[in-house]
Amino acid sequence: KQEVTQIPAALSVPEGENLVLNCSFTDSAIYNLQWFRQDPGKGLTSLLLIQSSQREQTSGRLNASLDKSSGRSTLYIAASQPGDSATYLCAVNTGRRALTFGSGTRLQVQP
Amino acid sequence: GAVVSQHPSRVICKSGTSVKIECRSLDFQATTMFWYRQFPKQSLMLMATSNEGSKATYEQGVEKDKFLINHASLTLSTLTVTSAHPEDSSFYICSATGTGGTDTQYFGPGTRLTVL
Numbered sequence: 001k002q003e004v005t006q007i008p009a010a011l012s013v014p015e016g017e018n019l020v021l022n023c024s025f026t027d028s029a030i031y032n033l034q035w036f037r038q039d040p041g042k043g044l045t046s047l048l049l050i051q052s053s054q055r056e057q058t059s060g061r062l063n064a065s066l067d068k069s070s071g072r073s074t075l076y077i078a079a080s081q082p083g084d085s086a087t088y089l090c091a092v093n094t095g096r097r098a099l100t101f102g103s104g105t106r107l108q109v110q111p
Numbered sequence: 112g113a114v115v116s117q118h119p120s121r122v123i124c125k126s127g128t129s130v131k132i133e134c135r136s137l138d139f140q141a142t143t144m145f146w147y148r149q150f151p152k153q154s155l156m157l158m159a160t161s162n163e164g165s166k167a168t169y170e171q172g173v174e175k176d177k178f179l180i181n182h183a184s185l186t187l188s189t190l191t192v193t194s195a196h197p198e199d200s201s202f203y204i205c206s207a208t209g210t211g212g213t214d215t216q217y218f219g220p221g222t223r224l225t226v227l
Binding site for chain 1: 117143145147153154155156157160202204206208215216218219220221223
């Protein structure tokens with residue numbers, strides 16, 4: 001059974017810092033991995049999707065990497081801003097098409 | 112981009128009543144829809160997978176008689192929480208995949224259910 005773990009569970013940083021969120025998964029046989037953002041009480045916003053054949057994806061200040069063989073992904077956020085404060089969820093698609101989610105990292109960027 | 116809507120966004124009901132939540136794909140045909148549940152400060156857990164025109168497949172531990180799922184068309188799936196109890200209070204989120212063969216899932220905005 002696929003298990004997804006995210007570290008740290010919570011993170012508080014001052015504005016302007018670069019930061020890294022970590023995601024690990026137990027079964028490396030994945031189709032893709034996706035990073036989402038969730039604001040309190042809201043739905044999910046897809047940030048980046050990495051196919052299993054890819055090693056990274058970039059969108060603006062966000063960069064996600066994937067090392068499928070070691071079961072790891074990182075989300076790099078450059079020059080963090082208070083508006084980046086949210087919970088970041090990592091999810092893997094193992095071919096069942098439903099996603100297996102990690103428990104998330106709650107990020108607080110202090111102005 | 113593809114849009115998925117959910118209705119209602121919030122619902123408060125008394126214990127013992129039934130609540131129906133709708134999930135609609137607005138600009139694409141969704142062959143498969145997924146229902147997730149999220150308890151406070153926890154991640155999303157898959158409840159069931161529904162394919163248009165067939166019975167839903169439920170995850171282990173999810174009672175199919177309590178959480179009725181109907182996927183009658185390519186744009187609509189409904190989740191009915193029957194005889195709701197306070198422990199059913201949660202955030203319910205649906206997602207949908209299209210007919211184009213892509214695995215991209217599009218998520219709805221979620222429904223906050225509170226059972227008194």
